[in-house]
Amino acid sequence: MNKQELLRLSWENLWRMKFRTILTIIGVVIGTSSIIVMVSIGNGAQKSITDELSGVGSVTTLQVYQDLSSMGMSAVSGGKQKDKVILNDDAIKDMKKIDGVVAVTPVVSLNGGEIELNRDQYGVSLMGIDYGVLKDMRYETTSGKKPGANDDNSVILGKEALTSFTLTGISAQPEASTINMEDLIGQNVNLIVKRTNAAGEEEIRSQKLKVAGILESTGGNEDYSIIADYQLVTELNEWQTGVKSNVKKNGYAEALATVEDSSVVNSVTSEIEAMKFTVFSMQQILDSMGSVFQMLQILLGGIGGVALLVACIGIVNTMTMSIYERTKEIGIMKVIGASISDIRNMFITESTMIGLIGGIVGIIISIALSLLINLIAGFFIGGEGSVTISYITPGLVIFALVFSALVGMLSGVRPAIKAANLSSLDAIRSE
Amino acid sequence: MLGKEDIHILKGINLDIEQGEMVALLGPSGSGKSTFLNVLGGLVPPTSGEIKIRDYLISEMTENELCLFRREHLGFIFQSYNLISTMTAMENVALALTFAGVKKEIRRERAKEALEVVGLVDRMGHKPSELSGGQQQRVSIARALVNHPEIILADEPTGNLDSKTSADIMEMITRLNREENQTFVIVTHDPDTTKYCTKVIHMQDGLIERSVNQ
Known part of the structure; x- marks a missing residue:
């Protein structure tokens, strides 16, 4: 049949x-x-x-730490803990030489800053990066533009930087932000940093920041931060803590390495790990x-x-x-x-x-x-x-x-x- | 043979049938005539002995070889017609050709020819339930003919029919036997049927009692 x-x-x-x-x-x-x-x-x-x-940026950006355990992130550790390697400017220079690396910047952060807008106070954190390599990094602005290498006082606002709830000065109720961040582009905002001096008195420092643009969402911490030049953030940090930072000896807590594309993420990761740093990338999470x-x-x-x-x-x-x-x-x-x-x-x-x-x-x-x-x-x-x-x-x-x-x-x-x-x-x- | 214990239904039969003969197997029920026919057609394997059709040793064939052999050389006619109730007369006749791998157009043509032989062309679109007993038996004869087999085995072909229709069917079989030189082996218990045959074999208790040429 x-x-x-x-x-x-x-x-x-x-x-x-x-x-x-x-x-x-x-x-x-x-x-x-x-x-x-x-x-x-x-x-x-x-x-x-x-x-x-x-997102375009996050996969091709590697976070580099010098000592993972001190960052309180040992739970997600992908690399091994190393002793006596310092994430300083020399190390950053070495990382730049690795094939496939486009830009490396130290990351300096400042927490506990405040910005007052329309009588509301917003708690903000600053993320300081090297403006000299900002143009090569995968940080894109949805509106406004990236600050140039010398725009020391310009900042980029993370998408959610001002939408977090904050306690108003008068009522103790948390409120959602009513700020339209687009309106801030080109404007100056006042960043207030407080410290308590040796006499127990509160001192206030006010820093003018010019909003250059709004950051396209990366899905990472950047969304909740204000991106500023690392030298400015370092200076504010030193003022707040009263301690002069010694990068040469202590290194940076974190650095960001931007690579060409996702295909070199793994090879760059292993090379940086060979330098005895801990690398953390979105790729690892995705894997x-x-x-x-x-x-x-x-x-x-x-x-x-x-x-x-x-x-x-x-x-x-x-x-x-x-x-x-x-x-x-x-x-x-x-x-x-x-x-x-x-x-x-x-x-x-x-x-x-x-x-x-x-x-x-x-x-x-x-x-x-x-x-x-x-x-x-x-x-x-x-x-x-x-x-x-x-x-x-x-x-x-x-x-x-x-x-x-x-x-x-x-x-x-x-x-x-x-x-x-x-x-x-x-x-x-x-x- | 059919139960768990072997019961010897056929006890020693020696018989030669020539091409073109029309043989009647006559005997009372239980005499083994139907079993003999089934053994001839390869539907039941013999426990011992040989059955040879032309040069083919039926008794040694596998089930699958038997299927192919039946397709080429044998036609069957049953008392209860055994037509497939969901198929039309035409489809029933053509089914045998379907298994032989004959193309659709040729199949239709040959099925129509076979139905013409039995005089049922006008009813070829009807299903078995729409046909009388005699008509159904004629469809089954057409089905047996459609492969042009050398041998047609018929088990009580007129058993379910009245005498008038029985006579019609037997005359048709006789005509086919004469015109096509096909060999017929017909099981019957009806002496009337035997008068159409060239040889009558009387069976009793699994043995041939006598064989009469007429």
């Missing part, structure tokens, strides 16, 4: 028992779509988090999260798999029932010249068709469900643009199709062998 005839005959046999075939197919549809939807939710979670984290999401997908896919297993039992049941009903017919076919393989192929083709049709319908339904989930999620979560909770990749669609057909085929094997081995005489005599 040729393939075309086999397909035609199996198709006709299948639709002879419309109701039962459709019920069996529905089982496969539920199985397939639960796998797809479950995995797509895993995909969606991964996609939205990776998209969030892998470790990848395995977490893989686990999540396997787990969710497994839940869907149970539904498909039930569907699989349904196919076996349908095919076995079908043999009992068609015993006589199988006998007739064998008597008039159907070979054992003809009968076997006929039943396997029928069950594969159930699997395949179920798979195709399941995919269509999953795509619709996925759209619906994202729509509803978007409605509840709100925000601009579309929300990705469920994300169906082409690979997932192909996998589902092949898998459902395979499940159908395998489910049909045992019933098919049973049918093919029926004694033709017994079969033809049965009613």
